[in-house]
Amino acid sequence: MNNSYQLKLKGHYFQELFRSSGLVKLDQDFLNYLKTQRPDLHTHLLFYRQNPKYANEEQISQLLIEVAQMIEAFISQLFGIEQASLNLQMQTLSHNPIFAFKAYYVMRLARRQSLKNIQMSFNELNQIFKEELSSNGLDNHDLELAISQLGQFYLQAPEKHQIKIEQLVQWCYLAMNSSEGRDFVKNWQMFKLPKPLNFKNLVPFRIVPEDPYGRYQGADLVPREGFDLTDSRMNQRQAMDEVAYCVYCHKNQGDFCSRGFPVKKNDLKQGLKINPAGDTLTGCPLEERISEMHVLKRDGFGIGALAMVMRDNPMCPVTGHRICNDCMKACIYQKQDPVNIPQTETRILTDVLDLPWGVEIYDLLTRWNPLRPEQWLIKPYNGLKVLVMGMGPSGFSLAHHLLMEGFSVVGMDGLKIEPLANLDLQQPVYSYQQLKENLSDRLITGFGGVAEYGITVRWDKNFLKLIYLSLLRRPYFQIFGCVRFGGTLEVEDAWALGFDHLALAVGAGLPKELNIPNSLAPGMRQANDFLMSLQLTGAGKATSLANLQVRWS
Numbered sequence: 001m002n003n004s005y006q007l008k009l010k011g012h013y014f015q016e017l018f019r020s021s022g023l024v025k026l027d028q029d030f031l032n033y034l035k036t037q038r039p040d041l042h043t044h045l046l047f048y049r050q051n052p053k054y055a056n057e058e059q060i061s062q063l064l065i066e067v068a069q070m071i072e073a074f075i076s077q078l079f080g081i082e083q084a085s086l087n088l089q090m091q092t093l094s095h096n097p098i099f100a101f102k103a104y105y106v107m108r109l110a111r112r113q114s115l116k117n118i119q120m121s122f123n124e125l126n127q128i129f130k131e132e133l134s135s136n137g138l139d140n141h142d143l144e145l146a147i148s149q150l151g152q153f154y155l156q157a158p159e160k161h162q163i164k165i166e167q168l169v170q171w172c173y174l175a176m177n178s179s180e181g182r183d184f185v186k187n188w189q190m191f192k193l194p195k196p197l198n199f200k201n202l203v204p205f206r207i208v209p210e211d212p213y214g215r216y217q218g219a220d221l222v223p224r225e226g227f228d229l230t231d232s233r234m235n236q237r238q239a240m241d242e243v244a245y246c247v248y249c250h251k252n253q254g255d256f257c258s259r260g261f262p263v264k265k266n267d268l269k270q271g272l273k274i275n276p277a278g279d280t281l282t283g284c285p286l287e288e289r290i291s292e293m294h295v296l297k298r299d300g301f302g303i304g305a306l307a308m309v310m311r312d313n314p315m316c317p318v319t320g321h322r323i324c325n326d327c328m329k330a331c332i333y334q335k336q337d338p339v340n341i342p343q344t345e346t347r348i349l350t351d352v353l354d355l356p357w358g359v360e361i362y363d364l365l366t367r368w369n370p371l372r373p374e375q376w377l378i379k380p381y382n383g384l385k386v387l388v389m390g391m392g393p394s395g396f397s398l399a400h401h402l403l404m405e406g407f408s409v410v411g412m413d414g415l416k417i418e419p420l421a422n423l424d425l426q427q428p429v430y431s432y433q434q435l436k437e438n439l440s441d442r443l444i445t446g447f448g449g450v451a452e453y454g455i456t457v458r459w460d461k462n463f464l465k466l467i468y469l470s471l472l473r474r475p476y477f478q479i480f481g482c483v484r485f486g487g488t489l490e491v492e493d494a495w496a497l498g499f500d501h502l503a504l505a506v507g508a509g510l511p512k513e514l515n516i517p518n519s520l521a522p523g524m525r526q527a528n529d530f531l532m533s534l535q536l537t538g539a540g541k542a543t544s545l546a547n548l549q550v551r552w553s
């Protein structure tokens, strides 16, 4: 692929950053930068590297947040994208007046407002505020933002604007409680309020009208044709609203999204709580620092927030929205909607990917991340060779960690693995758009196991490409497809080939027969069998001649 932009890394060559020696030099540059800018942080980071428990938990969180801010500044300079990261920061912060308006006018005042004290209709009040926007020079191109700015402006002199404040609260009340109001503010984030959780009805559904079998269907049907992505995820404003909803519980070690929700906070021996749906509230299995990530994103540090995610979760393109939600289930909000952490995490990733050289920033943070108490950079090659069988999520994550520890790794998978077509692995990628493909057109590369074969249209498989690219570029990694463990290759073959270790990561492919009568009757297909056939044959593509066999008797 032709890349017309030249990456000029400040003080480094792109290729050297794939080797331990180059990353040692980069890390030293960062430490020097930190020493100049924040000598206190430099000292504490060195203590932290010697002993990750050298201070109490709150102090460690604060250290990580402040170092993450410095990583953002350093990476922006390294890639020469200072202006672009400043723009991202301003764009991220630009939604703040809406959340401040929501907290004060909507949640605090309008919810206590009574209809009998309102003399005007929604439309009459709306007209007043449209005029107010013009007379105060507020750009009504984005009405939600403009109204929130107007509300903030009134609060600068509340006595002077007392009547207008009262009218604005009435306007909010009618926006939520009148049909014309609801129509007008449809999709406005300031009126999206958390709903009580009903564990007996977690997925909204309705009865299919006049259906002879009395079936149910989801309340919100998403029309689709073909196999293009159907879930475009939250936009930035929606995701930032979730960030604003978080109460940043790490300050009192109440960030159960990361630690798990205990039966009793002061007696951890009692174990973790089980919710009414029967799920043990483990929190994030990686103990990702979610609260600290939210603080950074709230304050506009997009790269810093991603560095915080990737401290514990370097494979974040294959987590987050549509993949996992253990964190969300264990959120401190147990009686109302929890913070949608998977959405915020994925948004943090995509905001960085959309920066110039965003793919390279992600990729660099997999190999070098000063927030990590260990594996903050790749160790030198240790001479040991590991064969990882299975290139699904567990196999490729293991491969990454082994490479960080200095092993050389060969990944093999029983199914075919295609090369990354049209991409020069040695060249830096300027724009994430260069990697993105329509899901219905993309070549099924085979890399990613269940993430490749077990999902169709609701998760963006372009994310898999980031991991694949990241591993393929490592000098001590190779990958081979069509090698079935136990058939093509057996344990003894691995030793004969010169491997020192063998890791099995082939667990997700077993067929699961449903425990219901006739589950294997002619014409029935198991879900994983159906998905594998669909993807492996390319039957989902409009241009494919392959089809899925339907049997009947």
Ligand code: SF4
Pocket: 245, 246, 247, 248, 249, 250, 254, 255, 256, 257, 258, 290, 291, 294, 330, 331, 332, 333, 339, 341
């Ligand atoms: S996501 Fe929930 S549990 Fe985690 S820090 Fe935010 S409010 Fe607290």
